[in-house]
Amino acid sequence: MQGLASVLAGMPLAALLIGPDARIASANDAACDMMGQGIVGRHFLTALRQPDVLEAIEATLRDHARRKTGYQISEAGRDSSFEVHVAYVETDSTRGVLVSFEDMTEREQAAQMRRDFVANVSHELRTPLTALMGFIETLQGPARRDEKAIDRFLGIMQTEAARMERLVRDLLSLSRVEGEERVRPREAVDLSEVIGSVVYMLRPLARESGTELIFEGGEGMQAPGNADQLQQVFTNLIENAIKYGGAENRITITLDRHPKDATLRMPAVVARVRDTGPGIDPLHIPRLTERFYRVDTHRSREMGGTGLGLAIVKHIVNRHRGRLRISSTPGEGSEFTVILPRWIA
Amino acid sequence: MQGLASVLAGMPLAALLIGPDARIASANDAACDMMGQGIVGRHFLTALRQPDVLEAIEATLRDHARRKTGYQISEAGRDSSFEVHVAYVETDSTRGVLVSFEDMTEREQAAQMRRDFVANVSHELRTPLTALMGFIETLQGPARRDEKAIDRFLGIMQTEAARMERLVRDLLSLSRVEGEERVRPREAVDLSEVIGSVVYMLRPLARESGTELIFEGGEGMQAPGNADQLQQVFTNLIENAIKYGGAENRITITLDRHPKDATLRMPAVVARVRDTGPGIDPLHIPRLTERFYRVDTHRSREMGGTGLGLAIVKHIVNRHRGRLRISSTPGEGSEFTVILPRWIA
Numbered sequence: 001m002q003g004l005a006s007v008l009a010g011m012p013l014a015a016l017l018i019g020p021d022a023r024i025a026s027a028n029d030a031a032c033d034m035m036g037q038g039i040v041g042r043h044f045l046t047a048l049r050q051p052d053v054l055e056a057i058e059a060t061l062r063d064h065a066r067r068k069t070g071y072q073i074s075e076a077g078r079d080s081s082f083e084v085h086v087a088y089v090e091t092d093s094t095r096g097v098l099v100s101f102e103d104m105t106e107r108e109q110a111a112q113m114r115r116d117f118v119a120n121v122s123h124e125l126r127t128p129l130t131a132l133m134g135f136i137e138t139l140q141g142p143a144r145r146d147e148k149a150i151d152r153f154l155g156i157m158q159t160e161a162a163r164m165e166r167l168v169r170d171l172l173s174l175s176r177v178e179g180e181e182r183v184r185p186r187e188a189v190d191l192s193e194v195i196g197s198v199v200y201m202l203r204p205l206a207r208e209s210g211t212e213l214i215f216e217g218g219e220g221m222q223a224p225g226n227a228d229q230l231q232q233v234f235t236n237l238i239e240n241a242i243k244y245g246g247a248e249n250r251i252t253i254t255l256d257r258h259p260k261d262a263t264l265r266m267p268a269v270v271a272r273v274r275d276t277g278p279g280i281d282p283l284h285i286p287r288l289t290e291r292f293y294r295v296d297t298h299r300s301r302e303m304g305g306t307g308l309g310l311a312i313v314k315h316i317v318n319r320h321r322g323r324l325r326i327s328s329t330p331g332e333g334s335e336f337t338v339i340l341p342r343w344i345a
Numbered sequence: 346m347q348g349l350a351s352v353l354a355g356m357p358l359a360a361l362l363i364g365p366d367a368r369i370a371s372a373n374d375a376a377c378d379m380m381g382q383g384i385v386g387r388h389f390l391t392a393l394r395q396p397d398v399l400e401a402i403e404a405t406l407r408d409h410a411r412r413k414t415g416y417q418i419s420e421a422g423r424d425s426s427f428e429v430h431v432a433y434v435e436t437d438s439t440r441g442v443l444v445s446f447e448d449m450t451e452r453e454q455a456a457q458m459r460r461d462f463v464a465n466v467s468h469e470l471r472t473p474l475t476a477l478m479g480f481i482e483t484l485q486g487p488a489r490r491d492e493k494a495i496d497r498f499l500g501i502m503q504t505e506a507a508r509m510e511r512l513v514r515d516l517l518s519l520s521r522v523e524g525e526e527r528v529r530p531r532e533a534v535d536l537s538e539v540i541g542s543v544v545y546m547l548r549p550l551a552r553e554s555g556t557e558l559i560f561e562g563g564e565g566m567q568a569p570g571n572a573d574q575l576q577q578v579f580t581n582l583i584e585n586a587i588k589y590g591g592a593e594n595r596i597t598i599t600l601d602r603h604p605k606d607a608t609l610r611m612p613a614v615v616a617r618v619r620d621t622g623p624g625i626d627p628l629h630i631p632r633l634t635e636r637f638y639r640v641d642t643h644r645s646r647e648m649g650g651t652g653l654g655l656a657i658v659k660h661i662v663n664r665h666r667g668r669l670r671i672s673s674t675p676g677e678g679s680e681f682t683v684i685l686p687r688w689i690a
Contacts, residue, residue, distance in 0.1 A: 004352065004436055006433075006434040006435045006436060007349065007352055007434045007436060007443060009432065009434070010411075010430070010432030010433070010434045010443040010445070011356060011360075011430075011432075011443070011445060012358075012428075012430035012445055012447055013357070013358075013447075015356075066355075083357075085355070085356075085357040087354065087355030087356075088355070089351040089352045089354070089355045090351045091349060091351060091352060091436070091438070092437065092438045093436070093437045093438065098352060098355040098356070100355070100356060100357055102357055102358075106452070107451070107452060107455070110452070110455050110456070110459075111455070111523075112524075114455075114459050114462075114520075115520045115523060115524050117459075118516050118517070118519070118520035119517065119520055121466065121516070122513045122516045122517045122520075125470070125509070125513050126510075126513055129506060129509055129510055129513065132477070132502075132506050133503070133506045133507070133510065136499055136502050136503050136506060137503075139495075139499055140496070140499050140500075140503070150484075151485070154481055154484055154485050155485075157477075157481050158478070158481050158482075158485070161474060161477050161478045161481060162478070164470070164474055164509075165471075165474055165478065168467045168470050168471055168474065171463050171466070171467045172463070172464065172467045174463070175459075175460045175463035175464055175467075178456075178460055179457075179460050
């Protein structure tokens with residue numbers, strides 16, 4: 001019997017064997033993690049409490065035919081779902097029913113995520129579209145000859161169309177980055193130059209909102225990367241810091257080298273974008289990089305945000321085998337840290 | 346040894362055992378389907394030809410440590426990819442290396458499909474958006490005071506905005522139907538009534554394009570269903586038949602009862618939408634229900650199609666546990682058949 005335990009241990013899924021005496025004769029680690037450590041030796045009825053699984057096992061103990069059924073667990077607020085395969089087995093030294101659990105959670109979540117994503121995109125598009133259609137109709141009818149109204153409406157229409165265009169552009173960026181996520185970029189990119197050019201481009205926006213923008217750069221700050229994508233990372237982070245940093249905001253961008261970074265466990269370049277804005281409630285921080293997650297939907301829309309900026313940042317950083325860290329003290333400011341492997345010539 | 350074969354047979358994935366003599370001691374059906382029927386007894390090097398897998402097996406035969414690697418096969422133009430788990434096992438009667446293949450194909454395809462979908466949606470939106478933005482700019486500038494131009498442009502803008510709105514609406518329909526696909530609808534829906542009302546609504550459109558629309562209906566044509574969704578099915582099918590049926594088109598819609606349908610193996614209601622249009626090249630038929638697949642992209646866009654109509658039809662029919670069949674003879678016409686389980690009171 002103990003021999004079979006080694007086979008179950010070698011299987012890449014939770015599995016257990018129920019003997020002809022209806023007791024659990026063997027269970028691998030994954031099965032014990034799911035069902036509890038003490039299950040070996042117990043009657044299967046007391047270990048696996050879901051009627052569908054129990055029925056399938058009873059039937060297979062009786063007629064030796066294979067069966068498939070489902071098993072759901074909910075632990076600490078997380079739902080997992082399994083396809084359960086029930087088969088009669090007979091070896092030289094033992095016989096019984098092999099029950100194996102194929103984890104379907106990820107697949108089901110992927111389907112759910114896609115539906116949520118489609119619903120979100122549609123919703124984001126619907127609002128500006130409805131506005132556009134309303135204005136077109138108004139211009140065709142009541143406002144036909146009112147030049148002032150025409151000018152004003154066209155201005156709003158442009159804003160709404162531009163919002164949709166940004167959304168479409170961000171959707172495409174995101175899907176492109178996701179598609180490449182497994183392909184590690186291999187050019188040497190100088191982060192000091194990349195951030196320098198982003199800062200140069202965003203200076204007018206910063207000036208407009210009375211934001212001070214400080215960046216000094218440095219030598220030897222190269223990472224294996226894709227320059228366009230890294231530019232997008234820092235554009236998104238610094239633009240956010242300007243937009244949401246409020247008045248009298250001071251943004252400091254620093255670049256450091258770590259000979260051996262604690263997170264990446266290798267030489268790293270660490271870029272920090274720190275602002276003195278109102279900060280972010282810690283509640284929101286873990287979800288900030290989710291698509292369409294927003295701390296303040298109204299404010300984000302008003303600022304022209306698509307709800308995809310930080311999701312794009314996260315995926316680009318992942319592709320670069322780096323890490324994104326977000327920390328904030330409400331009332332004092334926020335800090336976005338990008339840790340990237342350092343370029344080794 | 347033959348005992349272990351029964352355990353491998355009970356596993357829900359392709360698996361094989363390599364003995365200490367480096368020969369394949371046992372392999373289950375799924376593994377034989379993948380690697381060839383004659384692999385048992387052969388040296389593993391000649392059966393599994395991919396370097397990564399061979400290396401992992403050799404190393405595990407040597408040091409008994411677990412390993413994970415990848416395995417790809419490409420057969421008849423279809424790529425499959427597997428995560429391979431390699432583990433040393435030792436039972437009363439045998440010992441060796443257990444190699445099991447977790448199929449990742451579906452998961453990878455799902456990710457790819459999502460990216461394609463996003464790219465398609467973005468592309469579909471971009472064209473009308475660019476047009477809209479162009480017209481807004483023209484109206485703000487050169488055409489400012491040209492009333493005729495304003496009227497014409499507003500007309501086009503309305504068409505483009507309406508196209509985007511249809512796309513957004515179809516995206517939402519599709520994601521809603523997909524979300525409900527496992528929940529079987531249970532109301533009794535009278536198909537004769539549903540199709541009757543669709544025909545009534547579409548008669549003006551048919552008249553405009555010189556299409557004859559024939560439907561007689563019948564008694565006892567009930568199916569367990571969702572009336573709104575079935576209405577959408579027949580609206581999409583009949584609207585397509587009108588739009589793509591050309592001039593002098595005759596559309597005949599029939600409803601039949603099958604006491605025991607050959608496909609569903611139960612009493613069924615069979616609805617057929619037949620046109621005398623130009624027909625569809627058999628090449629396209631298997632792909633017609635894919636999202637954004639179009640026989641003639643330009644023509645479809647011109648007709649206001651979103652490329653999602655038949656995908657929605659397919660998912661609704663799936664949800665109803667029915668079947669959609671498409672057949673066509675180029676030059677003679679096309680036939681779309683919806684087979685639904687019949688309502689049993």
